[in-house]
Amino acid sequence: MSIKLGMIGGGVMGEALLSRLVDRGIYAPQDVLVSDPQAVRREFLEQAYGVQVTTDNRATAEADVLLLAIKPQIFNAVATSLSGLFDARSSSLLVLSILAGTPLNKLEAAFPQQPVIRAMPNTPATVGEGITAIAPGTHTLPHHLARARQIFEAVGEVVEVPESAMDAVTGLSGSGPGYVALLVEALADGGVAAGLPRAIALKLALQTVKGTAQLLQESGTHPGELKDQVTSPGGTTIAGIAALERAGFRSALIDAVLAAHQRSQDLGR
Ligand SMILES: NC(=O)C1=CN([C@@H]2O[C@H](COP(=O)(O)OP(=O)(O)OC[C@H]3O[C@@H](n4cnc5c(N)ncnc54)[C@H](O)[C@@H]3O)[C@@H](O)[C@H]2O)C=CC1
Numbered sequence: 001m002s003i004k005l006g007m008i009g010g011g012v013m014g015e016a017l018l019s020r021l022v023d024r025g026i027y028a029p030q031d032v033l034v035s036d037p038q039a040v041r042r043e044f045l046e047q048a049y050g051v052q053v054t055t056d057n058r059a060t061a062e063a064d065v066l067l068l069a070i071k072p073q074i075f076n077a078v079a080t081s082l083s084g085l086f087d088a089r090s091s092s093l094l095v096l097s098i099l100a101g102t103p104l105n106k107l108e109a110a111f112p113q114q115p116v117i118r119a120m121p122n123t124p125a126t127v128g129e130g131i132t133a134i135a136p137g138t139h140t141l142p143h144h145l146a147r148a149r150q151i152f153e154a155v156g157e158v159v160e161v162p163e164s165a166m167d168a169v170t171g172l173s174g175s176g177p178g179y180v181a182l183l184v185e186a187l188a189d190g191g192v193a194a195g196l197p198r199a200i201a202l203k204l205a206l207q208t209v210k211g212t213a214q215l216l217q218e219s220g221t222h223p224g225e226l227k228d229q230v231t232s233p234g235g236t237t238i239a240g241i242a243a244l245e246r247a248g249f250r251s252a253l254i255d256a257v258l259a260a261h262q263r264s265q266d267l268g269r
């Protein structure tokens with residue numbers, strides 16, 4: 001069995017990455033081995049993407065690249081299941097960890113002498129619109145970083161940051177899709193409160209968020225300038241913005257990023 005990509009944990013984020021990597025031809029399905037204790041996940045991933053599946057975490061380390069996509073809380077158990085594997089290994093295994101909070105020094109202790117890269121993708125990766133921050137470890141060489149870039153560019157954009165920035169990245173772009181989903185839902189609720197049918201309200205909310213993000217990105221306009229362009233004197237938008245300011249909208253978002261940043265730090269302890 002020749003395995004090029006091993007993956008430990010085939011849940012939400014693992015699948016998001018896997019689906020695009022296979023779809024884009026970065027890996028052939030038969031070259032991928034996913035380990036997951038849940039039979040239902042293994043059967044689904046095998047059928048949906050044609051990848052190989054196992055319950056044996058050690059088998060995934062036969063690959064050239066190992067993607068860790070388990071919850072940070074079970075990292076120690078997974079590390080124990082792999083112990084001793086690297087003592088006699090002749091070739092290096094590139095380890096890519098997407099675990100929130102889990103620091104490089106902890107990862108590197110579990111994969112002695114191996115190149116390890118800490119990464120933080122986000123769920124828009126599923127549709128190729130993710131953004132992933134990557135931070136190199138002690139044994140990471142330029143070709144390892146290039147490989148990580150190639151893998152994560154299959155699911156969106158990639159930025160390189162020092163590891164010290166990773167908890168902040170997690171609080172912003174890693175967790176960000178949750179905040180934006182809440183925003184879309186709340187905007188639709190507002191539309192419903194103002195008398196719109198639910199389906200129309202959701203469509204309006206979603207396309208407004210998507211279109212505004214695209215406009216900001218493509219035009220390079222500063223968000224404050226776009227806000228000014230929408231805001232007619234004595235008009236509707238300034239009435240809405242005043243209500244948002246009274247409710248502490250901006251500080252709520254700043255606090256959300258800070259709280260998630262803190263939680264990411266706590267998970268690493
Ligand atoms: N969901 C998200 O938006 C993002 C998640 N992450 C990170 O990705 C990682 C995975 O998160 P999700 O995919 O959301 O979680 P998930 O719970 O959907 O997936 C985790 C998978 O690991 C499997 N698993 C449990 N014990 C295992 C073991 N001993 N060996 C192998 N597999 C095992 C589970 O059966 C499950 O399928 C986390 O560390 C999280 O911090 C990073 C960026 C975004």
Ligand SMILES: O=C(O)[C@@H]1CCC=N1
Pocket residue numbers: 100170174175
């Ligand atoms: O909520 C979490 O812990 C993970 C990490 C970033 C997004 N989801």
